[in-house]
Amino acid sequence: MKILVIGSGGREHALVWKLKSSPLIKKIYVAPGNAGISLMATCVDIKVNDLEGLSDFATEKNIDLTVVGPEVPLTLGIVDLFEQKGLRIFGPTKKAAEIEGSKAFAKEFMRKYHIPTASFKILEDKEEALAFARTAAYPVFIKASGLAAGKGAVKANDPEEGCRIVEEIMGEKIFGAAGSRIVIEECLIGQELTVMAFTDGKTIIPMLSSQDHKQIYDGDRGPNTGGMGAYCPTRIVDEQMTQTIVEQILEPTVLGLEKEGRKYKGILYAGLMITRFGPKVIEFNCRFGDPETQAVLPLLHSDLADIFIAIVDGNLNIIEPVWKDGAAACVIMAAKGYPQKAETGQKIEGIRTYRENHAYIFHAGTRKENDDWVTSGGRVLGVTAVNKDLRTALKAVYDTVEKIHFEGAQYRRDIAYQALK
Ligand code: AMP
Numbered sequence: 335m336k337i338l339v340i341g342s343g344g345r346e347h348a349l350v351w352k353l354k355s356s357p358l359i360k361k362i363y364v365a366p367g368n369a370g371i372s373l374m375a376t377c378v379d380i381k382v383n384d385l386e387g388l389s390d391f392a393t394e395k396n397i398d399l400t401v402v403g404p405e406v407p408l409t410l411g412i413v414d415l416f417e418q419k420g421l422r423i424f425g426p427t428k429k430a431a432e433i434e435g436s437k438a439f440a441k442e443f444m445r446k447y448h449i450p451t452a453s454f455k456i457l458e459d460k461e462e463a464l465a466f467a468r469t470a471a472y473p474v475f476i477k478a479s480g481l482a483a484g485k486g487a488v489k490a491n492d493p494e495e496g497c498r499i500v501e502e503i504m505g506e507k508i509f510g511a512a513g514s515r516i517v518i519e520e521c522l523i524g525q526e527l528t529v530m531a532f533t534d535g536k537t538i539i540p541m542l543s544s545q546d547h548k549q550i551y552d553g554d555r556g557p558n559t560g561g562m563g564a565y566c567p568t569r570i571v572d573e574q575m576t577q578t579i580v581e582q583i584l585e586p587t588v589l590g591l592e593k594e595g596r597k598y599k600g601i602l603y604a605g606l607m608i609t610r611f612g613p614k615v616i617e618f619n620c621r622f623g624d625p626e627t628q629a630v631l632p633l634l635h636s637d638l639a640d641i642f643i644a645i646v647d648g649n650l651n652i653i654e655p656v657w658k659d660g661a662a663a664c665v666i667m668a669a670k671g672y673p674q675k676a677e678t679g680q681k682i683e684g685i686r687t688y689r690e691n692h693a694y695i696f697h698a699g700t701r702k703e704n705d706d707w708v709t710s711g712g713r714v715l716g717v718t719a720v721n722k723d724l725r726t727a728l729k730a731v732y733d734t735v736e737k738i739h740f741e742g743a744q745y746r747r748d749i750a751y752q753a754l755k
């Protein structure tokens with residue numbers, strides 16, 4: 335089988351690494367990929383939002399299956415276009431991907447189908463939003479409804495802060511058109527976690543749970559990022575809680591989307607808060623999470639290509655994924671200045687395979703300059719270690735991270751602190 339993976343981050347490197355071990359796959363192309371991925375697959379320089387270019391490439395190379403990493407091509411309708419052209423592709427259609435593409439849609443959908451989530455108000459007019467922000471019960475989260483690379487949610491602690499954030503999003507348009515509609519919602523209290531699920535629109539199979547670390551600094555301080563590290567599995571959910579999440583959240587979402595004519599196939603990512611009233615949805619994503627995927631996939635024993643094919647063919651009921659024992663921890667090494675303005679072009683030293691630590695190095699923002707590795711983005715590398723338990727995996731991951739150097743490297747020292755308390 336020939337496969338095309340779309341995307342260029344650590345998530346896509348982890349996907350390619352995992353797919354590479356499948357005996358079903360003979361050739362992997364990645365568009366556009368990155369310097370690390372090019373060590374194990376053929377990278378082609380087509381942008382993730384160039385849907386025509388991608389479908390022409392898939393046709394020309396007789397690609398058997400295309401796997402989409404990021405949300406942007408999904409919300410632009412890449413699956414619809416490929417399907418029109420008779421090409422097999424893994425992911426939700428444009429209408430189904432709206433569950434991530436529009437927070438306003440997702441919140442109204444959850445209200446309609448009684449899926450537990452924070453109480454909320456959707457606002458389109460700035461003056462109305464300011465009036466609401468003056469009298470809301472604080473703290474609240476104020477969110478741009480559209481896509482903002484995971485950075486479109488801001489916490490406000492009092493009316494003054496609330497009004498300032500509304501002004502920034504709707505007046506100054508700091509998130510561009512994504513902020514022309516906003517959601518103001520109740521602040522949920524509890525433990526946050528990620529549950530991603532495989533689904534073909536009928537069968538839903540949750541993966542092991544994981545936890546991301548959104549803020550740049552230890553102790554969850556500083557601005558939000560795309561994610562600074564993850565570990566898997568968490569101890570927050572046991573079998574019974576997983577069942578509750580499936581019954582109260584994942585099933586009604588997939589079934590509700592089907593009822594709305596938005597049949598969902600692919601990965602459904604639920605960002606959840608386990609509150610004292612049970613699990614509630616913070617957000618849905620229509621794809622694998624990053625960095626969570628870098629911690630979850632190394633624990634998957636089963637063949638990922640088999641699962642993808644079963645989903646595309648609508649046969650997921652025949653699959654029973656098998657997971658490895660033990661734990662995985664992933665630490666993101668980011669460039670100086672990230673998440674505001676990342677400094678690139680720094681030479682990276684110490685990248686090699688670290689078999690002794692059972693560690694994998696997934697590349698995100700790297701490029702090759704002559705024989706040197708050089709930083710080329712905000713999140714530079716994801717280092718993942720797998721071991722018999724979380725403490726051993728963490729020791730191995732930090733041993734490895736400390737061997738890798740570049741000027742101004744930022745990484746959190748407290749990944750998985752929630753699990754060690
Ligand atoms: P989002 O872009 O909606 O995923 O929000 C980014 C991050 O902000 C989440 O991962 C949570 O840590 C936090 N967050 C968002 N909404 C809420 C909420 N209603 N209550 C508590 N934390 C939230």
Ligand code: GLY
Pocket residue numbers: 484546560561619622623624625626
């Ligand atoms: N880790 C959060 C995301 O993938 O959106």
